[in-house]
Amino acid sequence: MEIIKKTFQFDLQRFGEGATLSSSLSGLIPEETSQEIIKDVVRGSTILKLAELEPMTTATKKIPVFLDKPGAYWVGEGERIKTSTASWTQVTLTAKKLAVIIPMSKEALERSRVDVFEELKPYVVEAFYTKLDAATLMGTGTPFTSSILAAAENAGNSFTRGSVAGQKLDDDVNSVMALIEADDQEPRAFAAHFGLKSSLRGLKNSQGDPLYLTSVRDGVSEDSLFSLPIEYSRNGAWDKTKADLIAGDFKKAKVGILKDIEYEILREATLHTVTNADGKPLSLAEQDMVALKATFQVAFLVVKESAFSVLRPTGFGS
Secondary structure, three states, rough: HHHHHHHHOOOOOHHOOEEEEOOOOOOOOOOOHHHHHHHHHHHHHHHHOOOOOEEEOOOEEEEEEEEEEOOOOOOOOOOOOOOOOOOOEEEEEEOOEEEEEEEEEEEHHOOOHHHHHHHHHHHHHHHHHHHHHHHHHHOOOOOOOOHHHHHHHOOOOOOEOOOOOOOHHHHHHHHHHHHHOOOOOOOOOEEEEHHHHHHOOOOEEEOOOOOOOEEEEEEEEEEOOEEEEHHHHHHHHOOOOOEEEEEHHHEEEOOOOOOOOOEEEEOOOEEEEEEEEOOOEEEOOOOOEEEEEEEEEEEEEOOOOOHHHEEEEOOOOO
């Protein structure tokens, strides 16, 4: 279970009346607040915008996946129609626990439980989507058996930016796409770090037409490259030393989310990753504090490794 610890200073005057934390030191975050947290996690996460989402009601879920699609045949007059079967396999999504721990003053226990959750919601959301993207895209601190970057590496689909003399960035991106297409897969989207945007924005074809376009759909700005959508990682999860851009059919990656978010109030713990001014770890008991631990369960699996390829940064591996 991954634990993220953040400090937070409460404005105690903002908490209203109602059921208090002290009357229920553990349980489920209220359903409405839990749904809002998950919606905000989806909005802030790159992988959740691109991958195929699978609803989950238990910690494991088996889903059928196509290996080979059934074929069709030309049939002559009087000939027997050939049979063709699709090749299927079952894969299992297994949810892992991701937790955030937020220290707060002991007085917060006597404040409205709902208001405490509402106050903490932005911090819980940010911690969840940052850690989730880092694990699923980059494989950083991941509890999962695969990541998007590892899938591209395992498939041998890696191209280093600037490795071909005289080749421009758009040609490099095309080379990355070609690695996927060589395996009869189709790249359908890109993911990239936000710092790459300015370089992509200036790309043009031989006629001088822009290869990078921005459109507005339902009031939301959408960017595209080579007519494929591109999502930028803005939350610090992306490792720029390993990848500039990832291309892929992101529907070949599955993400499962359990809707319930559990919480627990910690009163005696020592938080070793949170240090005081003297360099010592934060001790809740000694400093008259408590902490809220929120736990989120999510599953992730790459179904087809060759559906992904990576553009490495200039000089990677040298």
